[in-house]
Amino acid sequence: MEKAQHGRMYSYKEIQQWEGNWELIDGVPYLLASPSYIHQYVVGELYLALAPYFKARGCRLILSPFDVQFDTDNNEEEAQTVVQPDLFVICNLNQLKKNRVQGAPDLVIEVLSASTGIKDRNQKYYLYETNGVKEYWMVDPSNRTIEVIGLEDGRFQKRAVFGPKDVLTSFLYPDLAISLDSILHMDDV
Template identity: 65%
Template sequence: MQKEKPFYTYSDIENWEGNWELIDGVPYLLASPSFAHQYVVGQLHLALASYFQARGCHVILSPFDIQLDPEEPERTAKTVVQPDLSVVCRTEQIRSRRMKGAPDLIVEVLSPSTALRDRNQKYHLYEKHGVREYWIVDPSNWTVEVFSRQDGRFQQRAVFGPSDELVSFWQPDLTVSLASVFPPEESEV
């Protein structure tokens, strides 16, 4: 007889030690990130904050809970994520302890413990809930994959490398020079 997996809600995990995400009722403990991961997050935060501040949007660093389905009751929410970076232009979505609804842009920086979840489960969640653009950053290979919405679905629009200027498809005048985004080569992912 197969044992049934436990199902959790936000009220179960909100006071647990550490940083947790909840995807379809399954909790995931987020491991401490590497130097390379945090370096990339920091550099992208600088670039995005300088661009979006003038547009009345907020760039949010993890850990900050995002409840993708705003209609779901807060206490019983079964999916709450903590993307590495989120850009939110509808500031009424932001509450003191979490955000309700999909951000406009999400950036996930891959690490060995999260890469499959970022590429599969989270990709589909972000697409389903209306994220306009999703960047998957791979610090091991020094690439950024940009997916943007087209006809209600994500389309891979481009893959950028360390010598490229990343261009957003959602905000075409947003460009990020990737030369300074990735850490020195000797840093571990």
Template identity: 40%
Template sequence: MISIPDEKKIHSFEDWLTWDGTWELINGKAYNMSPAPTALHQYIVGELHFALRTFFQNRSCFVFVAPFDVFFSESDNYESPDHVIQPDLSVVCSKNQISKNGCHGAPTIIVEVLSPSTALKDFNEKFNLYQQYGVQEYWIVDPGNRTAHVYALQNGAYQVRSLYTEQETIHSTLTKELQVPMIKLFSME
């Protein structure tokens, strides 16, 4: 039976399986993935996908663009995970994590491009979730402010934070060769 979740209730993965539409499940809470992103959001995701895919193509890492499910589980039981999210971009460097349904466990890098409806979730719930489950690097690109925040995990917490502005180049803390000029992300405007 297909349904729409009550966003005020706590839900399980089994509930998530029955929902109509595109939803994320974080700490038992349902998050609707609509409305569709803006043209600028999609342009930025496309530019980042191209840059990441070009960089990682010969490095045994795979770059996925949403909709692509990432499953987090306290017990490593991915038959019934605790959280299901759809980052804008996921870089997965362990082929063993990839299944026909998505990624089991933390991608190496996750990129979220903010929209007004997702900004709080990306900076709070997702930030904490990615930190807890060991996403090595988390990028938050903010089109409204033309900035990018890059967080790097050290000793289980995001301790390194770099802020890049429109005229700068994003530098990965994991691999120094990975660099993305911010100006390319906003060249549509």
């Protein structure tokens, strides 16, 4: 992921004119690198594991690339905070628009890579926390872990880390439990 080296703020309308896949955080554009096979493998496995659970609850599990607009006071074109999480869950379907989601998803999952890890652990962590994402999962394929972070009293305060031999449980969805064996065991990948 490459941060644009310009001193000014950009809008969603402006980055739509550019080549490549871009995110905006507080008007700062970031070019998204093409994901690795491992990244896409993990995203696909998580989607397959989670989709039945959320579909049964009337929620939508959405794969990237799909825009999430956080600064909902602005119209789409003027938006300055629009990101594309790897996976996210929307249970309030009124947030779902034709080409974006307006407002914080209930759950966001980011799969870390060498090009996105710092942004996912810093800028996106604070973006998700301050905008009320109820749960944030950071998946680290290189360490074969999934860190689950829960929002409490407006701050990310709950934390659990799961490995390949674990069954991941959610703070937000207590009856959600997924075996990580096939998701984080990537010996043959």
